[in-house]
Amino acid sequence: MLRPPVLRLSYAFAGLLAVALPTASFAAAAPQSFKGEYTVSFLGLSVARATFSSRYDGDNYAINGTVSAAGLAKLFDDTKGTVSSKGTISGKQMRPQAFRADYTSGKKASVVDIRFANGAVTSTEVVPAPKKRDPKSWVPLGAGDLKSVLDPMAATVIHADSLDQVCGRTVKFYDGEMRANLTLTYASKGSISVRGYKGDTVTCRMGFEPVAGYRKGRKALNFLKDRSRMMVTFAPLGQTGVYAPIRATVGTQIGPLTISAGRFEAIN
Template sequence: MPRSSHALVAALVIALPTAASAASPQSFKGEYTVSFLGLSIARSTFSSHYENGAYAIEGSVSAAGLAKLFDDTRGTISSKGTISGQKMVPQAFRADYTSGKKASSIDIRFSNGNVTSTRVIPAPGKRDPKAWVPLGAGDLASVLDPMAATVIHADSLDQVCGRKVKFYDGEMRADLTLTYASKGTISVPGYKGDTVTCQMGFEPVAGYRKGRKALNYLKNKSRMMVTFAPLGQTGVYAPIHATVGTQIGTLTISARRFEAVQ
């Protein structure tokens, strides 16, 4: 998988709200823009549906603006699973995308929240055992896929932050920690109301190469802030705005539309 494509998909996944947890069927739609230094570099859209304790999400991502001159990446992402209490229990995650003429895909399957299989095309190359941190026993138990990891089930805005999320993207296992930063309000097409902002910490656990500067920066120096808003009356809180500090500048992910649909 091209590293640039992987990074784009990871960034956009932050901006893909997922399922609802209400008793009646509910659907949501959203549109997001990723910008760098004020310039739009990517766009994403999503649709999600919840019914009878099951969720399903479909999204699309594509490079935009000047980014298309350097990496014309586009693709689709899907996720499905169930909700048990306030816990997301993924069943399957898939991403299919192209960068230029190169096609890539990630397919992850789960059972009771544990990863049972991972298929990445093209297959990763041989790993240097001295430089690579391998996945260990238990690393893929009770983890969330990239979509399920982006939403929070909570009783109120006050309880959204103050938690750790175990995240697996088909190669790397990492922990995301959310610490309370502030409350506020926001107005975008489809939503106007209260929000809560968490500072997000990043800790790679396994499935990565030691000494990678980008990962070290995310872990030790990056300032990552995620603002959550409620999806209707569902008890689900999804990102509506985020900033991610990188070695070359700050990525900003903003909702252009964030709404429940009939």
């Protein structure tokens, strides 16, 4: 079922959900806007929905979205929230300035707020504050772990010259607690048809490697690192040279999680 850590884009599902949410293009002559609508399914049942809008104006970008529990998941955990990311674009690199996730689960409200400067994290605020960590089992963040990292939204953008060059890279990801590396390697090519897009795609196998900010021996993380089959399918956003996820799957200890787009289109 959907839990608050998913909506704040943390831990293992965070890695996949972050990569599987829509983004938009790099700087262009005129402002460009895109919209994506996604469904999250577990064991074939819908458990969450996400809608994201993004706008790129010159070297600036802004992405805003909502995520909410759906279907049977609402009976057990009525979680909903908003996420946003903004920053600038330098060459082929996203340079986040701020990321924020606000969500509620029942009557409990939570916030994750991350600020950046020059490609590095300058502050992180998590409400409620995390509990005290056991130094014997916790892998702490090191001095260099928060340099040249991307927030969960900016981490979804792939800039490449063609579908052939989308895979074959490692994304440094930070969600407010965990630092992880997401490695993309080529798997296959294909095609897809959804509202707003019909055309070619490329699928990458995704590897998950926790770096810091996590508890040692956590079974779910070990499974995702060593045994899970995670696949992400990318499609181009117009002629921008940017590729965004349109479908993703991840194997978990109790069944497959699937994130798929029902809408993937430019809106201006």
